[in-house]
Every structure is written in structure tokens, then in C-alpha cells.
Amino acid sequence: MSATITPDATPVSVTLESxxxxxxxxxxxxxxxxxxxxxxxxxxxxxxxTTFRLSSDSDxxxxxxxxxxxxPTGITVxxxxxxxTVVVVALTTMGNRLSxxxxxMVLAASIVAFTFLFLLGFLTWAAAGAAIPxxxxxxxxxxxxxPLIFGALGGVISERVGVVNVAIEGQLxxxxxxxxxxxxxxGNPFVGLVAAMIAGVLVSFVLAAFSIKYLVDQVIVGVVLNVLVLGLTSFLYSTVLSVDTAALNTAPRFPRFPIPVLSDIPVIGPVLFRQTLIVYLMYIAVVAVYIGLFHTKWGLRLRAVGEHPQAADTxxxxxxxxxxxxVSLAGAVAGLGGAYFTLDSVSSFGKDMTAGAGFIALAAVIFGRWNPVRATFAALLFGFATNLQNVLGAIGSPVPSEFMLMLPYVVTVLAVAGLVGYARGPAASGKPYIKS
Incomplete structure (x- = not known):
């Protein structure tokens, strides 16, 4: 790109390299x-x-x-x-010959294809002589x-507005x-769902108050909140819930609700459309956050505050x-993810039952480059890695059980450190704003 600068009426040609x-x-x-x-x-x-079973008897x-x-499949893969890999290397070195x-776009498509092929090869190798449902x-x-997706959506909203949300674990x-x-x-799971959202808002309220009003380091506040919530819930579990488990810690679960017609689609139907209310709310939340962030006045103002608060103030x-x-809204969204643990997955609360899901959700935010759709796919990748250890263990795979236990966390580290490439978060994220 070239430009001409004419100080004192003297034309000077300057070349600007993008x-x-x-x-x-x-x-x-x-x-x-x-x-x-x-x-x-x-x-x-x-x-x-290896046999891949695409249907069950009830389909x-x-x-x-x-x-x-x-x-042969392993060699081909x-x-x-x-x-x-050669294509990705060429894309990295070809300079400005492509826009x-x-x-x-080509790089993203190559990485997606690479991931699919590697997973196919790994599953075929690990389950040789067995069948995978x-x-x-x-x-x-x-x-x-x-729960990872709800946490990641809360993290995207919070960081897009300029507050680093390390407290996702505490909100969940x-x-x-x-x-x-x-x-x-x-005895009503809907009331429990509302209570979970309020709890997430309260944790976010504390995060917002200390980091925005009192200018405390946001990361430190988030870490302290995680420890505080863990200690408080563990204490209340031991002193309150355990005293009368039948009355205080036996929650009714949301039933599965198959969507007519859609639930009969092979493979996709049983996976996506035979779910509970919380999962359907998750689908709505992903679409709503994406449209809200990038196609509404609310989202424009939110992103402006996270990128350049001085200009937004002006x-x-x-x-x-x-x-x-x-940030309070982000806590409500993350609270829905916490409700999934006790109103969908199991019907009771256990000490530290989130088991670091909030930190994996935070990694999904970074891996997804602060985009709600990409963060959702990142959370699905981490969920896939977690479920893979259960499936391979059930079919008697030769993969060591110790490796399978650490697989989700290995995938998290590799994804964020190796595959995310250069990623720039919101410019003002983590920086308190003091009006001059």
C-alpha cells in the first residue's frame, strides 16, 4: 500500500508495507x-x-x-x-500471495480436517478388534x-466487556x-434453575465490585473467589446437606424431551434432539450470545468498552x-452451567463436583479467540476428550488408564499452547478504567 505525504507542498512518496x-x-x-x-x-x-456403530436398536x-x-487406515491417515501439515507450512510462509x-479460511479448514483425520486414525487404532458406538x-x-459451554459463554461476555473472568469455576x-x-x-427443578442463575450473579457481583469499583487485580479476585466458593460449599455440604440428604440434597432432574421428527434423524437426532431443557437452553444461549455480540447495539457497546473504554466514554x-x-449477566449464564451438574447429570451436590471445569471453560474462551461459536466448538473438543476415556475404557483399549485420565487436560494444554496460534484478546481486558 502506498501513500503520498506533501509537507510544505513538496510531494514525498512513501511506501507502507502491510x-x-x-x-x-x-x-x-x-x-x-x-x-x-x-x-x-x-x-x-x-x-x-474397528467397527463404528452409527445406529442403536431404538433408532x-x-x-x-x-x-x-x-x-491400512492408520497408514493412509x-x-x-x-x-x-505441508499445506499449513506453505500457508505460513507464502507471505502476501494470499489475502x-x-x-x-484455508488454515482453519486444514486444521479441522487434520483434527478429524487424527481422531479417526486414533479411534481406529485404539479400538482395533472392537466396536465403538x-x-x-x-x-x-x-x-x-x-457446563463447559455455559462457562465459556460467560467468559466470552465478561472478557469482551473488559473483565478477566477467572472465577468461572466458582460460578459453576x-x-x-x-x-x-x-x-x-x-421439589421443583425450574426454581432450582433460577437459584443457580442468582448464585452465579452473586459471585460475579463480588468480582465486578472489587475489580471495577475498588480496582483490585482481576485475576487475584477470581482466584480468591474460586477458593472462597469451594470452601463455603464444602462447609455447607458437610454441615447442612449431609445432615438430611433426602430433604436437602436429592434434587429432581429434568426429564429428556425428544423433539418430534428431528430426534429421528440418524446419529444427529439422538445426540442433539433427545436432550433435557438445560441442553436446549444451551443451544439458545450460543445463538443469542453470538447475535447479541455482533449484531445488536448492546453487543457493539459491550465490545467498544472492552476494546477502547476511553473512546466509548467519549x-x-x-x-x-x-x-x-x-459481568453479572456472564455470571447468570455460567450459573446455568452449574445447574446442569445437579439438575441434569446427577440429582445431588458433591464436594468440588465441577472438578476444574471452570478452568477448562476459560481455556475454551482463549482457544475460541473470544468468539462464542468458536468457544463452543472448543468446549465440545474438551468434552469429547473427556468422554473418550470412558468409551475406550469400556471396550478394553490398550491405551493406559493413567493416560486416559489425563487426556482431557493434555488436549486442553495442546489446544491452547499449540493450535491457537497468535491470538489477541480484547485490548482493555483486565485493565481497570479510571475516568479522567
Missing amino acids: TEIRSWKAPIALAVFVVVAVVLFVVLGRDGA VVQLADWVLPAR TVLLALL ARARR VTGLLLGTVSLSA LAGAFCAALVASVT VGIRVNPTRFWN
Whole structure:
């Protein structure tokens, strides 16, 4: 791009080079996975065939099983992974021969294809000689991802408005506790759902008050809130809920509600449309947050406050009140994720039952680059990794159980550190605003 500057009526030609920061994280990470594929699928390749069951006996439409020979499939997948890695390396080094938009689209498509092929190769290798119920694997993925998605949506809203939300874990745990207690006392899961949202708002209220009004470091406040909620819920569980479990910690669960017609679609129907109310609310929340952030006046103001609060203040947007109420909204969304634990997954509260889900949700926010749709897919990836350990353990896979237990956290670290590439969060996130 060129420009002409004419000080003192003297034309001076200046050439401005457009620069774009490119990261080698993705190519290096993909190359590492190719090496892993060579070792597992080729060197340690297994004989036999893997059967992917696409339908269950209760499905209206029955699909034929998909049978893949383990060793030939592993070799083919390894070759394709190597080719995709070459494509990603070429995209990283080709300079300005492609527009930035086209390069990002091709890069994203290549990484998605790489991920699918690697998972296909790994499943075929790990389950050689056995059968994998695809519907059950995906259904478990959605179930385990639901609280992560709610937490990630809350994290996206909070960080987009300029407040780092490390307290997602505390919001989930508070929501789970209050949902179990209130639903048990009232016998109504809907009242428990509302109580979970209020609990999430209260935790966010404290985060907003200390970080926005009193200018305390947001990360420190979030960590302290997580410890506080963990200690408080553990104490109340031991001294209150455990005293009378039948009356105080036996919550009614939401029943599954199949959507007519849609629930009969092969594979997709049982996974997405035979769910409970909270999962359907999750679908609505993802769409609502995306449309709200990028296609409404509310979202424009929220993003303006998170990117450039001084400019937002100049045009009349009240920065700190906007941050305060949107952080509270983020807590309500995360509270819904906490309710899933006690009103959908199980019917009672247990100590530290979220087990770090809030931190994985925070990783999904970063992996999804502060976009609600991308963060949802990131949360689904982490949920898939968690459910995979259960499925492979049930079919007797040779993968060590210790590795399967740490698989979700390994995937989280690799995704954020290796595949996310260069990511820039909201410019004013984590920075308190003091009106001059």
C-alpha cells in the first residue's frame, strides 16, 4: 500500500508495507502430531478391524456399521496428515500471495480436517478388534460439554466487556450447590434453575465490585473467589446437606424431551434432539450470545468498552456500569452451567463436583479467540476428550488408564499452547478504567 505525504507542498512518496503477525505454533504442533501418528499408526500399528456403530436398536432409521481395517487406515491417515501439515507450512510462509482472509479460511479448514483425520486414525487404532458406538460417544460429548459451554459463554461476555473472568469455576460450583439445595427443598427443578442463575450473579457481583469499583487485580479476585466458593460449599455440604440428604440434597432432574421428527434423524437426532431443557437452553444461549455480540447495539457497546473504554466514554457510554452489569449477566449464564451438574447429570451436590471445569471453560474462551461459536466448538473438543476415556475404557483399549485420565487436560494444554496460534484478546481486558 502506498501513500503520498506533501509537507510544505513538496510531494514525498512513501511506501507502507502491510504486515501480519504469523505464528509457527500451528505448523510445529501439527508436525508433532504427525510424528505421533507415525509411531502409533505405522510403527505400533495394530491388526484387526474397528467397527463404528452409527445406529442403536431404538433408532427409527438404521444405518449400516462402518468397518475400517486398523493398519491400512492408520497408514493412509498418516500420509494425509503429513500432506495437510505441508499445506499449513506453505500457508505460513507464502507471505502476501494470499489475502489474509483467504489464508485464515484455508488454515482453519486444514486444521479441522487434520483434527478429524487424527481422531479417526486414533479411534481406529485404539479400538482395533472392537466396536465403538458413535452415537453414545457423541451423546456423552454433548452431555460433558454442556457446563463447559455455559462457562465459556460467560467468559466470552465478561472478557469482551473488559473483565478477566477467572472465577468461572466458582460460578459453576455456586450454581450447582444452590440448584441442588433449592430444587430439593421446593421439589421443583425450574426454581432450582433460577437459584443457580442468582448464585452465579452473586459471585460475579463480588468480582465486578472489587475489580471495577475498588480496582483490585482481576485475576487475584477470581482466584480468591474460586477458593472462597469451594470452601463455603464444602462447609455447607458437610454441615447442612449431609445432615438430611433426602430433604436437602436429592434434587429432581429434568426429564429428556425428544423433539418430534428431528430426534429421528440418524446419529444427529439422538445426540442433539433427545436432550433435557438445560441442553436446549444451551443451544439458545450460543445463538443469542453470538447475535447479541455482533449484531445488536448492546453487543457493539459491550465490545467498544472492552476494546477502547476511553473512546466509548467519549461517545456517552458509561464504561464501568456497562462492565458491571455485563459481568453479572456472564455470571447468570455460567450459573446455568452449574445447574446442569445437579439438575441434569446427577440429582445431588458433591464436594468440588465441577472438578476444574471452570478452568477448562476459560481455556475454551482463549482457544475460541473470544468468539462464542468458536468457544463452543472448543468446549465440545474438551468434552469429547473427556468422554473418550470412558468409551475406550469400556471396550478394553490398550491405551493406559493413567493416560486416559489425563487426556482431557493434555488436549486442553495442546489446544491452547499449540493450535491457537497468535491470538489477541480484547485490548482493555483486565485493565481497570479510571475516568479522567
